[in-house]
Amino acid sequence: MSVEQVPEDVNGLRWLKSSYSGSGGGxxxxxxxxxxxxxxxxxxxxxxxxxxxxxxxxxxxxVALTAK
Incomplete structure (x- = not known):
């Protein structure tokens, strides 16, 4: 698996909050x-x-693994 921290600007992307994220600020x-x-x-x-x-x-x- 390849995961890396991104050094470049990614502000032009459309960010979506995960449906699993709580609404209580956690x-x-x-x-x-x-x-x-x-x-x-x-x-x-x-x-x-x-x-x-x-x-x-x-x-x-x-995602497939966590959806089980």
Whole structure:
């Protein structure tokens, strides 16, 4: 599996909050789909926290595994 922290600007992506994130301000994960990767970040640290880039194949496998 290939996951890396993204050094480039990803503000042009359309970020979506995970449906599993609570509305109480706790676990807030956001994802965005790029051309060849999926990006993941913590919505509480937008602009200052890390953004992870995951290959589309790896993301598909992760979602399939967690959906069981």
């Amino acid at each position: 676990d807030c994960v956001e994802v965005a789909a790029g051309v060849d990767a999926i990006y993941v970040r913590d919505s509480k640290t937008v602009g200052s926290g890390p953004v992870l880039r995951v290959g589309r194949g790896e993301w598909t496998a992760f």
